[in-house]
Amino acid sequence: MGIQKMKTILHGLKDIIDTEFNLIDDSGYILHSTDFNRIGSYDRHVSALDFSSSFIIEFEGYIYCYSHHQEERCIISIKGIDADNRRLAKIIEVFIGAKDMGFSRNEFLKGILLNTISDPSLETLCLKHDINPKGSVRLLAVEATEELMGNLQEILTALLGDPIVQIKSNTYAVINRNDDKDIAHPAYLSDVLATELLYKVKIGIGASVENVKDWHFSLRTAETLIELGKVFLPEQNTYTFKDLAIPMLTSGLPPQELSYLMKHFNCSIDKIISNNELLVTARGFFKNNLNITDTSRSLYLHRNTLIYRLNKIQEITGFDLRNFNDALLFNIMINGHQSLKLT
Amino acid sequence: MAGLSLKGINKLYPNGFHAVKDLDLEIGDKEFIILVGPSGCGKSTSLRMIAGLEEISSGELYIDDTLVNDVAPKDRDIAMVFQNYALYPHMTVYENMAFGLKLQKKSREEIKERIDIAAKILNIAALLNRKPKELSGGQRQRVALGRAIVREPKIFLMDEPLSNLDAKLRLQMRSELNKLHKNLQTTFIYVTHDQTEALTMGTRIVVMNEGVVQQVAEPQTIFEKPANLFVAGFIGSPQMNFINCSIHEEAGSIYADFNNHRLLFPTDKAQLIKAKNYVGKEVIIGIRPNHIHAIAEADFPYESCCLKGTVEVKELLGTETHLHIKADQLEFICVVKPSLEVQVGVNIEIAMNMDKCHVFDKETEMAVF
Numbered sequence: 051m052g053i054q055k056m057k058t059i060l061h062g063l064k065d066i067i068d069t070e071f072n073l074i075d076d077s078g079y080i081l082h083s084t085d086f087n088r089i090g091s092y093d094r095h096v097s098a099l100d101f102s103s104s105f106i107i108e109f110e111g112y113i114y115c116y117s118h119h120q121e122e123r124c125i126i127s128i129k130g131i132d133a134d135n136r137r138l139a140k141i142i143e144v145f146i147g148a149k150d151m152g153f154s155r156n157e158f159l160k161g162i163l164l165n166t167i168s169d170p171s172l173e174t175l176c177l178k179h180d181i182n183p184k185g186s187v188r189l190l191a192v193e194a195t196e197e198l199m200g201n202l203q204e205i206l207t208a209l210l211g212d213p214i215v216q217i218k219s220n221t222y223a224v225i226n227r228n229d230d231k232d233i234a235h236p237a238y239l240s241d242v243l244a245t246e247l248l249y250k251v252k253i254g255i256g257a258s259v260e261n262v263k264d265w266h267f268s269l270r271t272a273e274t275l276i277e278l279g280k281v282f283l284p285e286q287n288t289y290t291f292k293d294l295a296i297p298m299l300t301s302g303l304p305p306q307e308l309s310y311l312m313k314h315f316n317c318s319i320d321k322i323i324s325n326n327e328l329l330v331t332a333r334g335f336f337k338n339n340l341n342i343t344d345t346s347r348s349l350y351l352h353r354n355t356l357i358y359r360l361n362k363i364q365e366i367t368g369f370d371l372r373n374f375n376d377a378l379l380f381n382i383m384i385n386g387h388q389s390l391k392l393t
Numbered sequence: 394m395a396g397l398s399l400k401g402i403n404k405l406y407p408n409g410f411h412a413v414k415d416l417d418l419e420i421g422d423k424e425f426i427i428l429v430g431p432s433g434c435g436k437s438t439s440l441r442m443i444a445g446l447e448e449i450s451s452g453e454l455y456i457d458d459t460l461v462n463d464v465a466p467k468d469r470d471i472a473m474v475f476q477n478y479a480l481y482p483h484m485t486v487y488e489n490m491a492f493g494l495k496l497q498k499k500s501r502e503e504i505k506e507r508i509d510i511a512a513k514i515l516n517i518a519a520l521l522n523r524k525p526k527e528l529s530g531g532q533r534q535r536v537a538l539g540r541a542i543v544r545e546p547k548i549f550l551m552d553e554p555l556s557n558l559d560a561k562l563r564l565q566m567r568s569e570l571n572k573l574h575k576n577l578q579t580t581f582i583y584v585t586h587d588q589t590e591a592l593t594m595g596t597r598i599v600v601m602n603e604g605v606v607q608q609v610a611e612p613q614t615i616f617e618k619p620a621n622l623f624v625a626g627f628i629g630s631p632q633m634n635f636i637n638c639s640i641h642e643e644a645g646s647i648y649a650d651f652n653n654h655r656l657l658f659p660t661d662k663a664q665l666i667k668a669k670n671y672v673g674k675e676v677i678i679g680i681r682p683n684h685i686h687a688i689a690e691a692d693f694p695y696e697s698c699c700l701k702g703t704v705e706v707k708e709l710l711g712t713e714t715h716l717h718i719k720a721d722q723l724e725f726i727c728v729v730k731p732s733l734e735v736q737v738g739v740n741i742e743i744a745m746n747m748d749k750c751h752v753f754d755k756e757t758e759m760a761v762f
Contacts, residue, residue: 201496208481208492241475245540246493248466248473250446284406285438285447326411330433330603333410350431350602350627388408 056117056124057082059145067138070129081124096125101171106139113139116171123169155179159215163189163223165266176262181213183262190224190239191217191254191272198247205246209239223269236288244287252276253288274298282388296381300389312386317367319383328366331359335371336381342372395457395470395547395580396422397443402452404438404604412438414604416452425574425581427595429588431627435604436584437552443582444550445469456548472546476553478537480525487521490539504543511542514576531562538573551583555590567593588628592616600624622758625679625751631715631726633679637755642672649678652721657697659748665762666752676761679751682715685727687735688742695744700725707737718743 060071064084073082078096080088099107101116108114108131115126126142128135158179161167169175176183194202196219206214206224213225236253243251254275256268271291275298279289282297291298300308312319322328331349335356338344346356360371367383369376402416413435420426428436441447443454445466454461461469480489487508494504512518515535525533534554541549554570555563571594574581585591591598592612600607600615600623608620619625625633638649638656647663649656656678658666666672688695702720709731718725718741727743735741752761 204496205492208484209479211483235477238477238479241477242479244446245473245475245478246496248444248446248469248471250441282408284408285410285412323409326409327603329410334433348432350434350623 056126060084060126063138067134069135069138072127072129074125074127076123076125093127099125102174105143105171105174115139115142155181156215159213159225160217162262163215163217163225163266163269172262181262184260185227186258186260187262187265187268188226188258189256189265189268189272190226190236191256191269191276192222192224192239192243193220193252193254193276194243194247194249196220198249198251201247202243202251205243209242217269221273223272225265236290240287250287252279254279255288255290257291281392282385297385297389300382300386301392303386303389305390305393308386308390312383312390315368315379315383317369317380317383319367319380319387321366322363323384323387328359328363331356332363332371332380332384335360336377340372340374340377396420396424397548397580397582398453398455398458399439399443400453400455402439402442402454403450404435404442404447405450412604413442416606418599418606418609420580420582423578423580425571425583425594425596427591427598428582428584428601429586429591429598429627430601430607431586433603434601436586436599436601439601440550440552440582440584443548444471444473470547471550472541472544472548474538474541474549474551474554476556478534478554478557480533480536482525485522485524486517486528486536486539489525489536490521490543493540494543507543507545508539511539514542514573515539530558531565534558534562534566535569538570542573542577546579548580548582549577551581553585554583555585556587563590570594589630592628598628600627602627618760619679619751620760622677622679622753622760625753625760629681631682631728633681633751634685634725634727636678636680636723637675638678639675640666640671640673642667647672649676652723654700654721655697656745656747658750662747662750662752662762669761671752671754671761675755677753677755677758679753680745680747680749682726683728684746684749685725686744686746687716687727687729687733688744690729690733691744691746693744693746693748695746698745698747699742700745701740701742704735704737704739704741707735716741 056073060073060082063071071084072080072088072093074080074093074096078092078094080091080093083089095110095112099109099114101107105116106113111129111131113128113131113135117124117126128139173183192202192206199216199220202222203214206222210224212227215223217223236255239253240251254272256272259265259268275289275294278294278297278301279286283289283293322332334349335345338348342353342356346353364370367380369380371377371380397420399416399418402413404413405411416439428439430436438447442449445464449462456469481492484492490508490511491504494507512521515538517532517535517539520528520532528536555566558566567590583594595612597609598612598615599609602623608615608624615624615628619628636651638651641648641650647658647666649658688699700720702718704716705719706717708715713728714731714733716727716729716735718727753759754761
C-alpha cells in the first residue's frame with residue numbers, strides 16, 4: 051500500500067469519524083493530516099516511540115500506529131485516547147497487516163538476509179511472518195548452477211525442512227537451526243546433493259548467531275567461505291570457519307603488508323608448494339594435530355619417512371612443524387603465498 | 394553396462410596439490426574394481442573424475458570408447474553411492490527411491506516399474522511404505538543403494554559406502570554388494586581405505602598411494618605378489634613384517650644377515666637373488682605373520698631360519714592368536730594356533746618360513762620377488 055493510497059484512506063476516514071489523523075514519516079515529518087495546518091510540520095513525539103514490542107502505542111494524547119513496508123515506513127497518529135479511537139487503531143492495524151502480508155515471507159527473509167531491512171521492529175515483524183527471531187541459527191550458502199536451482203530447492207526442502215531463500219541466480223541460503231540433525235551435517239548435505247544432482251555443489255557454513263539481526267552476517271561469511279574455499283581448498287565441497295580461518299586472515303591483509311610479511315620470513319615456501327610430497331605431508335600433519343603417529347597411520351608413511359620429510363621441510367623453510375608456533379607460521383606462509391597469487 | 398579407459402589422467406588443483414598422477418587404467422565391462430589406499434592417496438578424486446564431479450586436469454577418460462572429459466556428469470549414465478546416504482526423513486522408502494526419478498521427470502508408470510525391480514533385487518519390497526526412522530541401518534543402506542539402482546546406470550560409482558556402518562553390518566553388506574554386482578551385471582567402481590573390503594569384494598584391485606597407482610591386479614595376486622613395499626605393507630592384516638638385511642653368499646648358499654642373525658634362503662629363491670644380482674646388497678625382507686611360526690607349530694625345516702624373542706602382547710582372536718614378539722631391536726607379529734600355551738613376557742623361539750618370504754630392493758622399494 052503506497053503513501054498516496056494511505057492519504058486517500060485517511061481523507062475518507064475524516065468524513066466518517068470526526069477526529070484528527072496524521073500520516074507521519076520516520077523522522078516525525080507530517081506528510082498528510084486531516085488538520086491541514088499540521089502538514090509539513092514535525093511531530094516531536096515520534097523520536098520517543100519504541101515500536102519494537104507493539105505496533106500501537108498511546109503517547110501524549112495520541113494513538114500511534116506503525117506501518118512497515120520494505121521501503122516505505124510510516125506512522126498514523128489518531129488524536130484522542132478513548133475506546134472508539136483504540137478500536138479505530140486496531141482496524142487500521144488490520145489494514146496495515148493485510149498490506150504487510152502482501153510482502154511475502156520469502157521476500158521478507160530475503161530482505162533480512164541481504165540486510166535491506168534495517169528496522170528497529172525487526173523482531174516483531176518476524177513474529178508476524180511466523181519466524182522465530184531468536185535462538186541459535188547458522189546460515190548455509192549452497193551454490194550450484196542456475197539450471198540446477200529448481201532441483202536443488204526441492205532436495206534441500208525435502209531433506210532439511212529449514213527455510214530456503216534464493217539470494218543469487220545460483221545460490222540458496224538455508225536458515226539452519228542448530229539442532230544436531232545428522233542430515234544437516236555438511237558432509238551429509240554434500241554427499242546427498244552430489245548423489246541426486248551429480249554436480250559438485252559448494253556449501254559454505256556461516257557462523258552461528260543468536261539474533262535475526264545477525265543472520266545477514268552469518269550468510270555473508272558463508273558466501274565468503276565458498277569464495278575462499280574454491281581457491282584454498284578446491285578439493286573440498288563444504289567450507290567452515292575452521293577450515294579457512296587462516297586464509298580469511300591472509301586474504302584480509304593489504305597485499306603490500308602481506309608481501310612484506312612473506313619477505314620478512316624469507317622461507318622459500320614456493321619450494322614446498324612445488325613439491326607435492328612435502329605439501330601432502332605438511333597438510334596431513336596439520337590435519338592430524340601435529341601428531342607423528344596419527345599422521346604416519348593416516349598417510350600410511352613409515353614413522354621415519356615422516357620424520358625425514360618434516361626435517362626436509364625444516365631444512366627448506368626453517369620451520370619445524372613439530373613446534374606449534376612454527377607450524378602456525380608455516381601455515382600462514384602457505385596461505386599467504388596463495389593469497390598473494392590472487393591479488 | 395560399460396567399460397572405461399583412463400589414459401594419463403592427472404588432477405592438479407590450483408593450490409598446487411597434485412592429487413592424481415598419470416593414472417592409466419582399463420576397466421572392463423561388468424568388472425567390480427576397487428580403488429584402495431590410505432587417506433589422501435587420490436582414490437576418491439579419481440572416482441570423482443570418472444563421475445565428472447572433478448575436472449580432469451590432463452589425460453583422457455573414455456566410457457565405451459567415447460571420450461567423456463567434457464560430458465556433463467548427468468549425461469555419463471552413472472550413479473553414485475557415498476558414505477553419507479541420508480534419506481529424506483519425511484518420505485517413505487518408495488518416495489525416497491522415486492525422488493531422483495521425479496527430478497528427472499520420469500513417468501509415474503516408469504518410476505513404479507523401476508522401483509519394483511530394485512526393491513525385488515534388494516529384498517526391500519515389504520518396506521516400501523515405511524519411513525526411514527522405522528528402518529534398521531542395513532535396511533537404510535539398501536534403500537540408498539536402491540536410489541542408485543533405479544537410475545539404471547551403466548556404471549555404479551561407490552565412495553566408501555560402508556564406512557558409516559558398524560563392523561557386523563559392514564560384513565553383511567559386503568556380501569550383499571557382491572550379490573548385487575552379480576545380479577545387476579553392471580560395472581562397479583568402488584573406493585575404500587579398508588584393505589579387507591578390497592580383498593573380499595573386488596574382481597581387481599587398484600592400490601594407490603600419493604596419487605600414483607602402485608599395482609593393479611586380482612586380489613590374490615595383490616596379496617601374494619605385491620609389486621612393492623607399499624602394497625606389501627598396506628594389504629594384509631596383520632601387516633607384513635619387514636626386516637632390513639644384507640645378502641651374503643657362503644659355501645654356495647644365500648643368507649640374509651641382520652642384527653647378528655642369519656636366515657637361509659631356499660634354493661629357488663637363492664637362485665633368483667643371484668640371477669638378479671642382489672648378493673652383497675641391502676634389501677628388505679617381508680614375511681607375513683602367518684608365515685612366522687612358533688617352533689612348536691612349525692611344519693617345515695626351520696633350523697636355519699630361527700629367532701629367539703620375548704612375547705610382548707598376546708591377542709586372542711578366537712580362531713587364531715596374534716603374538717607381538719620383540720627379538721633384539723626388531724618387532725614381529727606372528728599368528729599361532731589358540732591352543733599354543735604361551736604367556737606374555739616369556740621367551741619364545743620362532744621360525745620364518747623362507748619359502749613364503751618376499752624381498753624388496755631397499756632403494757627403489759620394488760619387489761625382487
